[in-house]
Amino acid sequence: MIQDIFTIIWKELKEIIQLRGKIKGGLTGILIFACVFGILMPLQAGKEWVTEPIVLLPWAWLPFILCSGIVADCFAGEKERHSLETLLASRLSDTAILFGKLFSTILYGWGLTLICSFLGLITVNIAYGKEGVLFYPTNILVGLVLVTFLVATLASSLGVLVSMKAKTVRQAQQIFSISFIVLFIPLFGIQYLPDSWKIAMRDMFVAADWQSIAIWALLGLALIDAILIMIGAAQFKRKQLITE
């Protein structure tokens, strides 16, 4: 099983690199992300880029954007290119196919994010590290690794689910975008709350124990990831994918 999952990951990453490794295929986009998150933003933020917990917010976005750029292709793309039936006619189990595709997307989004964060660390050290080597404090480092992993898993598991159901890559991308907007509707709605509620919320934020909130947020994210993965596993039906 593990060997089969690795086989799928090997193939998926090869395909992503073949596509994304070309200028037209998205290499430019990856380089832009690397420049913005690895050079420009660290230069602008200064030492705080590695010392302040607030940096976790921009890092949380990056894996989501990276994963969402490729995940729509994982099943819908194979359907479009007529390679899915041959894959399903092979000896690979449902679990190996599903988790191979899921983990390859996670690895891509999470891996590139960690590379960008390492690049940011180098930039900050070159620009502001005259008094000694600057490094992420343990809590930020752990938070960075966990948050980016959980967000990459969120985008990948949601994307795999959508891609499995969609008939084309375009349809998968559209559904994924809508799901993404639905997820963030509560945030957009905050501005329409009564002023008294907003003040109460602000006071709550000021007085909040951020460490506890972060832990609960990570646990909540992990729970959502687990639920999405379980839904994906339940929805993966070889016989249905064939007739589609």
Add this chain to the structure above:
Amino acid sequence: MNSAIEIEHLSVYFTGGRTTKKGNPQPSTIHAIEDLSLTVEQGTIFGFLGTNGAGKTTTIRILLGLLEPSQGKAQVFGMDSSRQGAEIREICGALMEHHGLYERLSAYENLEFYGRVWHMPTATRRQRIEELLTNLSLWERRNETVSTWSRGMKQKLAVGRAIMHRPKLIFLDEPTAGLDPQAAAALHADLIKLAKHDGVTVFLTTHNLTEAEQLCRQVGVIRQGRLMALGTPVELKTTLKNNKVIVSGSGFDETILTLIKSLNQVTFAHIEDGHLIIELASGSSTAPLVNLLVGAGVQIEEVRKEIASLEDVFLSLVEVKQ
């Protein structure tokens, strides 16, 4: 000889894109396969012939455990396809309707991937890839991205992928479609070798009836999900009563034609390009006809009874019963 495939009273119905049981038919139900029964012996090449949409691909999908039968059962090497699909896929290779290659990857990487899928050890895998690509005359182009290749080259590679792990049973859906005659002939030779020497069973669907006639020990003709005929190519050809006689020579004129037409055993006669074409009633002999023509002063050079081809059989089954 043991059977590789046994299908008994298999029916497949689709409602809304999904297979359904016969107990709950709906107006929109499509009958993809209706009461299909056949047996394929191990180590033989079986040809499954039919027009587009006849049910050939659905049958392959059922045999590979990719679809659920509505009724009846299908067994591959004694394993039930609806319950033991995973075990069946373990010992089979398949080239489906589409070549199914990863076009962003190179030819080598495509075979490498499927070699890994079948857990082939690294050294064996590399050796097998080189052997296959060399045999298919693709070794020199192994590192090229498949998307840049012609349809025929992709098809060759897809055939190579299907036999990569030396399966016991190979499903080939239109394997020579898009291949040049040389490549098609090479594939035919390979398939015969696989069946004769390695004991591999080949389940082949094709529109190329000459190919089926050359390769297959047994042939099945399917139309709208129903099996119309099953047997060896020779058996099928003898089922078609073809009583056309072509007489070559000189002295054919309207008088001779009228004389011939007056015979009871002649159903139709005409002169075409200097040849006398005669259609005899079923069971009629040619000898009295020849005697009559000689007696009437016709100079005969050749009398030839036309033999039905598999194509004639196929067309008669597909067209006449429509």
